[in-house]
Amino acid sequence: MTYEHFEHRADIGVRGIGKTLAEAFEEAGRAMFEVMTNIKKIKPAKKIEFEVQAENEVELLIEFLNRALGEADAEGIFLSKFKVTILNDGTPILAATAWGSKITSGTEIRTEVKAATLSQAKVEKKGNKFIAQCIVDV
Amino acid sequence: MKINEFELKEVAPGEWELKKQKGMKVAGKIFGTKQIVQHLVDDVKAGKSWSALPQIRNVAMLPGIQKASLAMPDVHPGYGFCIGGVGAFDAETGIIALAGVGYDINCGVRTHITPLKKKDVLKKQREILNALYNIVPAGLGSKGNIRLNQQEIDEVLVKGAEFVVERGYGTKEDLEYIESNGRVKGANPKFVSDLAKKRQFKQVGTLGSGNHYLEVQYVDEVYDKEAAKAYGLEKDQVIFSLHCGSRALGHQIGTDYTKFLAEASRKYKIKLPDKELVCAPFKSKEGQQYFSAVKCGINCAFANRQAIGHLARQAFKEVFGLKDKDMPLLYDISHNNAYLEKHIVNGKEKELIVHRKGATRAFGPGRKEIPKKYRKIGQPVLIGGTMGTSSYILHGTQKSMDKAFGSAAHGAGRIMSRHQAMRQWKGQTLQQSLAKKGILVRGHDWRGLAEEAPGAYKDVDIVINVLHKTGLSKKVVRVKPLVCVKG
Numbered sequence: 305m306t307y308e309h310f311e312h313r314a315d316i317g318v319r320g321i322g323k324t325l326a327e328a329f330e331e332a333g334r335a336m337f338e339v340m341t342n343i344k345k346i347k348p349a350k351k352i353e354f355e356v357q358a359e360n361e362v363e364l365l366i367e368f369l370n371r372a373l374g375e376a377d378a379e380g381i382f383l384s385k386f387k388v389t390i391l392n393d394g395t396p397i398l399a400a401t402a403w404g405s406k407i408t409s410g411t412e413i414r415t416e417v418k419a420a421t422l423s424q425a426k427v428e429k430k431g432n433k434f435i436a437q438c439i440v441d442v
Numbered sequence: 443m444k445i446n447e448f449e450l451k452e453v454a455p456g457e458w459e460l461k462k463q464k465g466m467k468v469a470g471k472i473f474g475t476k477q478i479v480q481h482l483v484d485d486v487k488a489g490k491s492w493s494a495l496p497q498i499r500n501v502a503m504l505p506g507i508q509k510a511s512l513a514m515p516d517v518h519p520g521y522g523f524c525i526g527g528v529g530a531f532d533a534e535t536g537i538i539a540l541a542g543v544g545y546d547i548n549c550g551v552r553t554h555i556t557p558l559k560k561k562d563v564l565k566k567q568r569e570i571l572n573a574l575y576n577i578v579p580a581g582l583g584s585k586g587n588i589r590l591n592q593q594e595i596d597e598v599l600v601k602g603a604e605f606v607v608e609r610g611y612g613t614k615e616d617l618e619y620i621e622s623n624g625r626v627k628g629a630n631p632k633f634v635s636d637l638a639k640k641r642q643f644k645q646v647g648t649l650g651s652g653n654h655y656l657e658v659q660y661v662d663e664v665y666d667k668e669a670a671k672a673y674g675l676e677k678d679q680v681i682f683s684l685h686c687g688s689r690a691l692g693h694q695i696g697t698d699y700t701k702f703l704a705e706a707s708r709k710y711k712i713k714l715p716d717k718e719l720v721c722a723p724f725k726s727k728e729g730q731q732y733f734s735a736v737k738c739g740i741n742c743a744f745a746n747r748q749a750i751g752h753l754a755r756q757a758f759k760e761v762f763g764l765k766d767k768d769m770p771l772l773y774d775i776s777h778n779n780a781y782l783e784k785h786i787v788n789g790k791e792k793e794l795i796v797h798r799k800g801a802t803r804a805f806g807p808g809r810k811e812i813p814k815k816y817r818k819i820g821q822p823v824l825i826g827g828t829m830g831t832s833s834y835i836l837h838g839t840q841k842s843m844d845k846a847f848g849s850a851a852h853g854a855g856r857i858m859s860r861h862q863a864m865r866q867w868k869g870q871t872l873q874q875s876l877a878k879k880g881i882l883v884r885g886h887d888w889r890g891l892a893e894e895a896p897g898a899y900k901d902v903d904i905v906i907n908v909l910h911k912t913g914l915s916k917k918v919v920r921v922k923p924l925v926c927v928k929g
Binding site for chain 2: 358359362363366367370371373374375377378380418419420421422423424425439441
């Protein structure tokens with residue numbers, strides 16, 4: 305599983321790729337935090353947990369990313385690792401555990417993400433991989 | 443000009459009509475040069491998935507839209523609405539749309555005047571740069587000096603700039619020179635989530651990052667002596683301006699209401715031409731709740747800019763020995779907003795919910811919303827250029843009221859991605875080349891500087907000239923930067 309960024313005129317695209325839908329979401333989360341910091345240097349010291357639900361998988365991705373952003377900011381941390389479970393019996397529900405550590409004067413700071421948007425948001429299966437992507441407003 | 447289903451015709455100098463097509467309730471209207479419009483057409487021709495012309499068309503499809511779906515000359519693609527987009531909807535029959543407000547609710551510009559001249563700042567340029575850099579918290583992760591508890595955050599959301607003035611950040615006189623007097627009524631904090639408040643309580647009085655900045659400028663050219671005099675401006679005079687918004691609270695309100703309004707769109711069977719145009723009928727319970735939350739965001743941003751403006755005054759006191767009263771507020775404007783306003787439509791006065799997304803209000807002479815001192819001239823319109831280039835102060839006009847619900851552009855508009863800008867420029871090199879031009883810049887990270895390179899934006903002079911030529915606003919002064927703290 306992996307994540308990447310893609311070009312956008314004013315903002316940045318984040319994309320998660322995984323063997324499962326949940327993995328793709330996890331990687332999209334990492335891609336988003338990589339916009340803000342170097343996640344390789346963020347130790348998984350503090351844990352947060354949350355649940356979101358939405359009408360469909362695309363909206364679920366946006367809800368997940370924005371909730372992660374909000375909860376992390378409220379705690380003053382950057383996140384670097386996610387564990388996601390998705391249940392979908394018509395209305396998808398997602399449960400997430402995420403780990404990260406406090407932002408200090410020594411933390412590398414890059415670009416602030418305001419929100420994940422529905423722009424170019426896609427959740428799809430390509431071959432044997434799942435892809436979850438969207439544009440984040442910076 | 444024609445591309446696919448989009449037909450454009452210049453109906454007056456600098457005014458292009460996007461012909462009403464199937465599904466549109468009104469036509470589109472773009473204020474721009476032929477080159478600006480050609481740029482939009484080229485994006486469609488190139489099959490770009492993110493493109494402003496479809497966004498202008500889509501907004502024209504929404505219920506209750508009045509006159510036309512507008513785009514200012516700094517137009518570029520946005521989310522649902524294009525940046526530079528203005529959509530006014532009948533308050534009775536129309537909708538309120540999240541994309542028309544955005545995530546940075548009440549992002550805007552605030553300008554203070556000083557008694558200093560350019561030569562005074564040049565003598566202490568580095569000192570004022572460092573004083574501002576140290577006193578105003580900026581950059582991702584920064585914390586403000588004003589620490590609040592839950593009850594106090596609710597007060598900020600209701601009272602806006604008044605709250606921080608009561609805390610000693612500025613004076614009552616400041617409030618008269620803020621759009622809406624720094625506080626819109628009808629803001630109910632119960633419609634803002636605890637998460638939004640928890641995020642914000644440490645961020646009141648912070649600049650943020652991205653394209654936010656605090657600049658010390660001087661008046662380089664005066665175009666309209668009478669208006670400049672009314673605004674208290676003259677050649678070589680030093681002013682300082684800041685650009686920022688509602689910070690995390692605004693972002694969280696935007697994300698909290700994305701799902702809420704998506705559900706409302708489905709409930710009220712509103713056909714969305716674009717999934718990003720989630721909305722609710724303005725008069726519905728959902729529409730009113732979202733509007734109340736937006737007002738909380740608006741008030742929060744006014745409070746934020748009031749606090750930062752006053753902190754900046756302290757830096758000038760420290761370096762130049764000035765007093766607070768030497769640095770009055772010229773004006774504070776918003777350029778991401780939804781306001782309930784009265785406008786004339788087909789000869790009748792109507793109440794409209796006017797969305798300005800990357801567009802500034804530009805009310806003309808006589809409007810009671812404008813401070814008495816400026817009422818004969820029109821509202822000050824503060825338009826920031828890019829780091830290292832000119833900014834402008836203009837005034838609103840009756841023509842703008844007639845053509846665009848009293849609206850104008852907000853800035854230069856990006857033409858290059860952040861990735862591309864970072865490939866083309868290095869933050870340190872940029873800082874050095876600006877220093878050679880006499881402009882000192884300090885940012886909180888080098889990447890951020892590169893992302894905001896002037897070359898990544900349209901030429902602001904072209905945008906301003908369109909506003910002037912079409913009469914949407916008239917030039918008062920041009921200002922140039924001396925010192926810039928980038929968020």
